[in-house]
Structure formats: structure tokens, C-alpha cells
Amino acid sequence: KKFEQQLGFFKSVVEYCRQQNIKLYVANMPITAPNRNLIPPDVYALYRSKTSEIAKNGGAQYVDFDKTNDFVASDFFDSIHLNCTGGEKVLDRIATEIVHGSQVASTTSSVRVAY
Numbered sequence: 001k002k003f004e005q006q007l008g009f010f011k012s013v014v015e016y017c018r019q020q021n022i023k024l025y026v027a028n029m030p031i032t033a034p035n036r037n038l039i040p041p042d043v044y045a046l047y048r049s050k051t052s053e054i055a056k057n058g059g060a061q062y063v064d065f066d067k068t069n070d071f072v073a074s075d076f077f078d079s080i081h082l083n084c085t086g087g088e089k090v091l092d093r094i095a096t097e098i099v100h101g102s103q104v105a106s107t108t109s110s111v112r113v114a115y
Contacts (some may be wrong), residue, residue, distance in 0.1 A: 018058050030065045
């Protein structure tokens with residue numbers, strides 16, 4: 001029930017952005033394997049598929065940074081939060097996605113963000 005409620009809130013935000021002609025980018029952030037292993041695989045798969053579906057159906061650009069092997073343990077402060085290195089890496093990929101689109105952000109070429 002809580003999951004469906006949260007999906008409803010997410011869908012409302014996506015729909016609002018669509019109605020207001022706001023270009024929305026949705027990113028599934030990377031997490032460590034130990035953290036991912038705490039989540040039942042079917043639950044995580046449902047979460048990823050539903051958020052992707054809602055984003056795409058609402059005209060948002062969806063990027064899944066957790067499906068790549070670009071992030072390693074040293075990119076994390078703890079099991080779920082990126083540290084400075086990981087943050088820089090994800091921001092570079094987000095910038096690349098905004099500039100080039102189409103999951104280009106998961107490749108090695110990227111736009112560099114000035115900090």
C-alpha cells in the first residue's frame with residue numbers, strides 16, 4: 001500500500017511537469033551491492049520497472065545509473081550514499097544525459113561539470 005501511494009505521488013509530479021512543459025529527468029541512483037542485496041530482487045525489479053514506466057509515460061527522461069558497473073565501493077560514503085568522487089561521477093553522467101540523451105551517460109565519454 002505504501003509503495004503504491006509513493007508511486008501515486010511520483011506520478012503526480014511527473015504529470016505536473018508534463019502539463020507545465022518542464023523537462024524532467026529521473027535518475028535511479030546507484031547503490032552498493034550489499035545494500036541492493038538487502039532488497040528482495042522482485043521488489044527492486046518492480047520499483048525500477050514502475051518508476052521507469054511512470055517517467056517514460058509522462059514524457060520524462062529516465063536514466064538508471066544502478067544498472068551499470070560504473071560505480072564501485074570507493075565511490076560511496078556508506079552503502080547507499082555517494083561520496084565526493086561518486087557524486088562527481090554521477091553529476092558528470094547526468095550532465096551528459098542532459099546534453100546528449102539516450103543513456104549516453106552510461107558510456108565512458110562524458111561532459112565535465114565545473115564545480
